[in-house]
Amino acid sequence: xxxFILKGKVWKFxxxxxxxHILPSRYMTHVEPHELAANCMKGTDPDFFSKIQPGDIxxxxxxxxxxxxxxxxxxxxxxxxxxxxxxxxxxxIFYRNCYNVGLPAINAPDFVLDVxxxxxxxxxxxxxxxxxxxxxxxxxxxxxxxxxxxxxELGGLIxxxxxxxxx
Amino acid sequence: xxxxxxxxxxxxxxxxxxxKPGQIxxxxxxxxxxxxxxxxxxxxxFSRLPNASVWDSSKVMFVLDxxxxxxxxxxxxxxxxxxxxxxxxxxKVSEVGRGVSHPVVAEEGYARPGRIILGxxxxxxxxxxxxxxxxxxxSTEMAAVLATxxxxxxxxxxxxxxxxxxxxxxxxxKDVALFLLKNFGPSFLNYAAVEIAGPLVxxxxxxxxxxxxxxxxxxxVKNAIMPVDEKILKYINGTQKTEKIFEADEDAVYASVVNxxxxxxxxxxxxxxxxxxxxxxxxxxxxxxxxxxxxSCSGAFLHDLEAAxxxxxxxxxHPGVRFVVVPNSSRAVEKAxxxxxxxxxVEAGAIFSSPACGTCGxxxxxxxxxxxxxxxxTTRNMDGRMGPGGLIYLASARTVAASAVMGKITDxxxxxxxx
Ligand code: SF4
Numbered sequence: 409x410x411x412f413i414l415k416g417k418v419w420k421f422x423x424x425x426x427x428x429h430i431l432p433s434r435y436m437t438h439v440e441p442h443e444l445a446a447n448c449m450k451g452t453d454p455d456f457f458s459k460i461q462p463g464d465i466x467x468x469x470x471x472x473x474x475x476x477x478x479x480x481x482x483x484x485x486x487x488x489x490x491x492x493x494x495x496x497x498x499x500x501i502f503y504r505n506c507y508n509v510g511l512p513a514i515n516a517p518d519f520v521l522d523v524x525x526x527x528x529x530x531x532x533x534x535x536x537x538x539x540x541x542x543x544x545x546x547x548x549x550x551x552x553x554x555x556x557x558x559x560x561e562l563g564g565l566i567x568x569x570x571x572x573x574x575x
Numbered sequence: 576x577x578x579x580x581x582x583x584x585x586x587x588x589x590x591x592x593x594x595k596p597g598q599i600x601x602x603x604x605x606x607x608x609x610x611x612x613x614x615x616x617x618x619x620x621f622s623r624l625p626n627a628s629v630w631d632s633s634k635v636m637f638v639l640d641x642x643x644x645x646x647x648x649x650x651x652x653x654x655x656x657x658x659x660x661x662x663x664x665x666x667k668v669s670e671v672g673r674g675v676s677h678p679v680v681a682e683e684g685y686a687r688p689g690r691i692i693l694g695x696x697x698x699x700x701x702x703x704x705x706x707x708x709x710x711x712x713x714s715t716e717m718a719a720v721l722a723t724x725x726x727x728x729x730x731x732x733x734x735x736x737x738x739x740x741x742x743x744x745x746x747x748x749k750d751v752a753l754f755l756l757k758n759f760g761p762s763f764l765n766y767a768a769v770e771i772a773g774p775l776v777x778x779x780x781x782x783x784x785x786x787x788x789x790x791x792x793x794x795x796v797k798n799a800i801m802p803v804d805e806k807i808l809k810y811i812n813g814t815q816k817t818e819k820i821f822e823a824d825e826d827a828v829y830a831s832v833v834n835x836x837x838x839x840x841x842x843x844x845x846x847x848x849x850x851x852x853x854x855x856x857x858x859x860x861x862x863x864x865x866x867x868x869x870x871s872c873s874g875a876f877l878h879d880l881e882a883a884x885x886x887x888x889x890x891x892x893h894p895g896v897r898f899v900v901v902p903n904s905s906r907a908v909e910k911a912x913x914x915x916x917x918x919x920x921v922e923a924g925a926i927f928s929s930p931a932c933g934t935c936g937x938x939x940x941x942x943x944x945x946x947x948x949x950x951x952x953t954t955r956n957m958d959g960r961m962g963p964g965g966l967i968y969l970a971s972a973r974t975v976a977a978s979a980v981m982g983k984i985t986d987x988x989x990x991x992x993x994x
Contacts, residue, residue, distance in 0.1 A: 424762070428955070428957040428958065428960055433612075433937060433960070434962075436612050437612075437642065437647065437650055439615055439616060451957075451959050470762055471761055471762035471765065474761055475697065477694075477695055477697040477699075477711040478613065479613065479616060479715055480616070499762070499765065499795060500765060500795065501697055501712060501713060504712060504713060504716060505713035505715070505716070508715040509715060565715050565719055566620050566623050566719070569722070570623070570624060570625060573624065573625060
């Protein structure tokens with residue numbers, strides 16, 4: 409398999425972006441992908457979905473995903489076709505949920521410090537590298553354990569488990 | 576090398592003699608519960624697994640608490656799907672009106688020492704009060720647990736919090752929780768286990784302890800754990816054969832040990848935005864409110880209803896305030912009815928809703944209009960939590976009740992009453 413590459417425009421957010429910001433609880437009974445996508449980031453930027461392009465990347469400060477266990481939060485981001493979430497740090501359940509739904513969650517504090525809203529970036533997930541194509545600067549991040557990388561390659565925990573159960 | 580309580584539980588379950596922070600292990604699950612907000616996705620994901628069967632239906636429960644009794648047509652349909660799935664797989668359902676998952680799981684005796692307990696809810700950490708490793712996971716992961724009965728866990732570092740001293744009059748466990756949150760902030764304890772012990776913990780009853788551990792989630796913890804004592808054993812009717820009560824080794828390694836003396840603690844109020852925004856009540860007294868709420872897994876136990884009744888006895892809720900009470904379990908309602916607490920609150924002007932999450936997430940109960948202000952015993956006050964533009968101050972039942980009477984944020988000690 410070749411390297412797993414993501415390329416997109418940066419949408420930058422601050423610290424402690426909670427699950428209520430990402431998907432307010434009033435939209436939680438929505439389970440259809442297009443409904444989740446349309447309400448992505450509603451709690452902090454109501455027009456977010458109308459502004460983004462598939463493959464764009466969410467960049468946040470400390471502790472993104474703070475708050476509830478709602479998987480609809482990363483699911484909404486994934487359904488909106490955001491390629492990855494890069495942050496200084498992640499809240500615990502949100503981090504697990506990202507991988508479970510097949511959304512790369514990347515800890516890269518140095519990169520987050522430098523990047524600006526609207527920069528074009530390229531992430532080589534397989535190699536653990538990020539290039540800011542707007543500024544030309546390169547960054548490294550520590551990849552998660554191999555089984556989580558496999559979640560991303562296969563599309564999340566369920567396809568991973570299907571594969572395991574077949575073995 | 577010595578181990579902390581959390582390390583010992585993980586090592587025991589994973590059949591290892593020793594575990595260290597950072598290590599990833601696979602461990603069997605002792606009890607798992609789903610609530611109605613997250614169960615629909617879990618059920619859908621479970622059905623994607625080829626030939627999946629439920630690993631052990633006696634160790635699983637559904638709790639209908641978030642949109643309960645069903646608040647929209649869609650929620651009603653989700654409830655129906657959950658009931659159908661539960662019937663097909665012989666899984667117990669905690670029905671609408673029974674209460675919020677965490678107190679209900681505790682009351683039903685599923686939270687027990689040494690267990691690994693998972694819930695599709697972040698505040699599951701509160702069940703660590705019973706000496707268990709309890710934590711929250713998402714729906715897809717829960718679908719996998721339902722099929723396999725197992726989970727991967729990274730062994731967390733442990734931080735020890737020692738609580739000394741005695742609470743002053745009108746100061747409550749909720750004030751202790753908001754004080755801890757204020758001290759550690761929203762992410763300082765990310766991924767960590769906290770062991771909370773000390774004379775203060777010993778002096779509290781089981782539900783008062785839960786009021787603290789549930790709130791620990793807001794500091795980012797993976798799990799919160801308290802020592803097992805006589806009060807816990809009485810609550811759960813003694814231990815069963817398979818259960819082990821773990822104590823930390825003398826030479827256990829902690830990431831840090833923090834001591835607090837709560838004797839001079841003031842009532843704490845978390846200002847809108849984050850539960851960790853705590854300030855002493857004196858800094859916010861006089862802010863006018865539109866709503867006062869007693870609710871949530873952490874803030875509507877019997878002791879909260881009692882505390883509010885003590886303040887409200889012989890008084891009336893301010894005419895400009897809606898005082899909404901959403902008890903967290905039907906047992907709390909039964910006990911409060913028997914002791915006359917409910918009459919006291921209703922006579923004072925309280926509006927009762929059935930035991931559920933209710934106002935806590937603005938689940939169609941007690942929603943705020945933009946710019947309205949609420950003071951609440953619930954768990955969270957992020958922007959929009961009770962409706963877009965609504966402002967939420969978090970406080971104890973005593974501070975909330977006193978504020979309901981005065982129509983503005985009030986120090987409960989000013990109204991006297993209570994101990
Ligand atoms: S009461 Fe609030 S915090 Fe507790 S489980 Fe329900 S929504 Fe979550």
